[in-house]
Amino acid sequence: MxxxxxxxxxxxxxxxxxxxxxxxxxxxxxxxxxxxxxxxxxxVRSSAEQNDETKEPAVAPPTPTPIPPKPKVSTDFFDVLAFSGPGPERINGRLAMTGFVAAIAVELASGRDIFAQVQNGGFPWFIFTSALLSVASLVPLFSGQTPESKAGAVMTSDAELWNGRFAMLGLLALAITEYIKGGALVSL
Known part of the structure; x- marks a missing residue:
């Protein structure tokens, strides 16, 4: 007591x-x-601790299993340009980012909308830029490099995909808005 x-x-x-x-x-x-x-x-004992008499000998921790090497990236033309492959969305995103910035820059400089830019000599520039960026994007993919292997802390491959998606939407919204408005969206 x-x-x-x-x-x-x-x-x-x-x-x-x-x-x-x-x-x-x-x-x-x-x-x-x-x-x-x-x-x-x-x-102080934990509830999982056993008495000294009933303790079992310590078991050595299991040896870590080696991590298997990453599978080789396919450099086949149809694998790189497949619907779910690394090429199509990345290339289209890069083209859309370049196109959106170029369209806004030419509108600010000349006051022409996107349709007037294409009609007044912009189509050959579009073809040349598309071919150049597509080849520049495909060369690393065909050599076996992945976009994730070149990613940094700020410039990640996911950020590039999202920026490309937003640029595609922005370019489409710019074209629709200028068509409805009947002129350039941005003018001086």
């Missing part, structure tokens, strides 16, 4: 000899004095 009173008094934060109430009044004792043990040593 003394140990339980000591435990309760330590939880309550009062000494068991406190005559102002507390544990003495709770137990109904008037001058009840508990022996206080000092220098108690506690041993």
């Amino acid at each position: 003394a140990a339980s009173c000591y435990g309760v008094s330590s939880v309550l934060g009062r000494s068991p000899v406190d005559t102002r109430g507390g544990l003495n009044q709770l137990l109904g004792a008037s001058n009840f004095v508990l022996p206080i043990k000092r220098n108690l040593k506690f041993r």
Whole structure:
């Protein structure tokens, strides 16, 4: 009982000899004095720890399995340009980014909308730029490099895909807006 009173008094934060109430009044004792043990040593165990007698010998950790090398990237023409291959969306995104910036720059410089730009000599530039960027995008893919292997901290391959997607939508929105408006969207 003394140990339980000591435990309760330590939880309550009062000494068991406190005559102002507390544990003495709770137990109904008037001058009840508990022996206080000092220098108690506690041993903390986890619930999963076993007794010393039943401990099993330590088992050596398993050896890590070697990571298999990454499969070789296919450089076949039809694999690179397949619908889900690395080429089509990346090339279209790069062309759209270049086209959107060029269309806005020419509108700011000359005041012509995107349709007037194509009709007034822009079509050969479009063909030349498309061919140049397509070849420049396909050469690394045919040599076995992946876009992810050249990605940095800021310029990731996913960021390039998302920027290309937004540029495709922006170029389409620019063409539709200028068609409905009947003139350049941006003019000086």
